[in-house]
Amino acid sequence: MKIIRAKDYNDMSRKAANIISAQVILKPDSVLGLATGSSPIGIYEQLIKWYNKGDVDFGGCTTFNLDEYRGLTPDHDQSYHYFMHKNFFDAVNIPAERINLPDGAQLDAERECKRYDAAIKAAGGIDLQLLGMGLNGHIGFNEPNDEFDKETHCVDLTEMTIEANKRFFNSIDEVPRQAYTMGIATIMRAKCVLMVVSGKDKAEILKKSFFGPITPQVPASILQLHPNFVLIADEDALSAL
Numbered sequence: 001m002k003i004i005r006a007k008d009y010n011d012m013s014r015k016a017a018n019i020i021s022a023q024v025i026l027k028p029d030s031v032l033g034l035a036t037g038s039s040p041i042g043i044y045e046q047l048i049k050w051y052n053k054g055d056v057d058f059g060g061c062t063t064f065n066l067d068e069y070r071g072l073t074p075d076h077d078q079s080y081h082y083f084m085h086k087n088f089f090d091a092v093n094i095p096a097e098r099i100n101l102p103d104g105a106q107l108d109a110e111r112e113c114k115r116y117d118a119a120i121k122a123a124g125g126i127d128l129q130l131l132g133m134g135l136n137g138h139i140g141f142n143e144p145n146d147e148f149d150k151e152t153h154c155v156d157l158t159e160m161t162i163e164a165n166k167r168f169f170n171s172i173d174e175v176p177r178q179a180y181t182m183g184i185a186t187i188m189r190a191k192c193v194l195m196v197v198s199g200k201d202k203a204e205i206l207k208k209s210f211f212g213p214i215t216p217q218v219p220a221s222i223l224q225l226h227p228n229f230v231l232i233a234d235e236d237a238l239s240a241l
């Protein structure tokens with residue numbers, strides 16, 4: 001595990017964007033695992049700037065997003081499809097047919113999760129997986145559990161996650177109760193995992209995740225075992241250490 005200390009959110013975002021663009025420059029046909037949430041937005045903004053300057057070219061890349069709400073269609077403005085197009089895909093040149101997210105409109109969970117895992121496998125696996133972290137240590141939507149979930153699966157979101165995500169919806173009742181997410185094994189199989197964490201409200205869970213025991217009650221703690229895990233955190237997020 002490598003921890004990179006950043007001054008603040010912008011510094012964290014630039015450092016992470018540097019690593020992603022280096023990945024794409026070194027391997028133009030990279031398979032990138034992408035994430036949603038407020039943590040990666042600054043990274044996408046930075047990558048778009050470099051793309052516009054001609055410094056990085058995503059034309060050979062394939063992407064797989066971590067998760068999607070079950071029951072939201074891609075055009076729903078709170079779906080992760082919509083988020084990714086608005087914040088990244090519409091501004092860069094990843095070919096549409098190589099952009100992958102779980103399909104929230106497919107209500108047959110078993111079928112959709114199998115399809116998604118097979119697509120990741122067929123692409124040769126993920127070269128670099130970008131992650132944020134939920135307040136309870138969830139990664140993707142792998143919530144605290146009695147065991148580590150393996151492959152892509154359907155999860156019931158915890159009250160804490162529903163509460164944290166209600167700010168994006170008109171009311172808490174509109175927040176979906178379920179999501180499809182890559183599993184812990186899917187994430188752990190990525191050749192490199194890059195996590196960004198920012199803000200004081202994540203300080204305690206960051207400490208628990210990376211300086212405490214490895215337990216499925218704190219899903220991110222499994223990353224301590226990943227052979228190529230890079231954590232970029234700002235000073236606020238590191239303030240409990």
Ligand code: GLP
Pocket residue numbers: 035036037038039040066067131132133134135138139140141161
């Ligand atoms: C959601 C996403 C996660 C993300 C988390 C934290 O639950 N499924 O992938 O890491 O939110 O979001 P934020 O970065 O806004 O704190």
